[in-house]
Amino acid sequence: MTARDTxxxxxGQAALAVDDLDAAVxxxxxxxxxxxxxxPAPTLAxxxxxxxxxxxxxxxxESGAGCTLYFEVPDIDRHYAELQHRGVAFAGPPQGIHSGAxxxxxxEVPDIDRHYAELQHRGVAFAGPPQxxxxxxxxxxxxxxFRDPAGNMLALMAEQGTYVGQ
Numbered sequence: 001m002t003a004r005d006t007x008x009x010x011x012g013q014a015a016l017a018v019d020d021l022d023a024a025v026x027x028x029x030x031x032x033x034x035x036x037x038x039x040p041a042p043t044l045a046x047x048x049x050x051x052x053x054x055x056x057x058x059x060x061x062e063s064g065a066g067c068t069l070y071f072e073v074p075d076i077d078r079h080y081a082e083l084q085h086r087g088v089a090f091a092g093p094p095q096g097i098h099s100g101a102x103x104x105x106x107x108e109v110p111d112i113d114r115h116y117a118e119l120q121h122r123g124v125a126f127a128g129p130p131q132x133x134x135x136x137x138x139x140x141x142x143x144x145x146f147r148d149p150a151g152n153m154l155a156l157m158a159e160q161g162t163y164v165g166q
Contacts, residue, residue, distance in 0.1 A: 013053040014105060018150035021045060021058040027149050028056065031122045032107075049107070104145065104153040112158035116144050119156075130156065138162055 018024040025045045029036045034054065037046040047054040084090065109115040112130045120126065130144040139161040146154055 013055055014049075015055040015057060016105060016148070016150070016152050018056050018058050018148070018152070020149060021056060023149040024056045024058070028054070031124060032119065054105075104155045106143070106155045106157045108157050108159070110158070112142050112144060112156050115156050119146070130158070136161075 016024075021039075021043060025036070025039065028034045028045075028047055034047040034049060037048050037053070039045040043057055043059045045056045047056070080090070116126065116130050124146050127145040130142045132140055133143050134141040139159070142158050142160075144156045146156075148154060
C-alpha cells in the first residue's frame with residue numbers, strides 16, 4: 001500500500017448490495033465497462049473506479065438499499081472512538097458494516113453525452129437524458145440517472161468549469 005496524505009478523507013471502497021451477483025458483474029463489467037478486478041468469493045466481486053474499489057456483494061438481504069462508503073483512515077480505532085464521541089451512531093464496531101441508507105452511486109465521466117449514448121446503446125434504461133443539476137457563472141454540473149439490475153440508483157455525472165463553494 002502506498003503512503004497517502006492522511007489529513008483529509010480518501011474514499012477507498014464503495015459497496016453495493018445486489019441480489020444476483022452474476023447479473024451485476026455482467027452489468028458493471030460488460031454493460032458499463034467498469035474495469036473488473038476479481039471475484040474472490042461467490043458472493044463478492046470487485047471493480048476499479050479510478051482508484052476507488054467498488055465492491056458488489058450478494059446474500060446480504062440489502063439489495064437496492066444504496067451504497068456504503070468506506071473511508072480509509074490511518075487508525076480505525078481512534079477514528080471510531082472520536083466519531084462516536086462526536087455523536088456518530090455506528091451499526092457496530094469497526095468491521096463489516098453495511099448501511100441501509102439509499103443513496104445514488106455517482107460515476108464521474110469526462111463526456112456525459114457520449115457515455116449516455118453509449119450506455120443507452122448497450123441497453124441501459126435511463127430515467128431521462130443528462131440534465132443540468134446546478135449551474136453558476138463558470139460551472140455546470142450535469143447528471144443522468146439509471147438503476148442496476150438489483151435496483152441500486154446510479155448516476156453519470158460531469159462537471160464543467162470550476163465550482164467555487166459558498
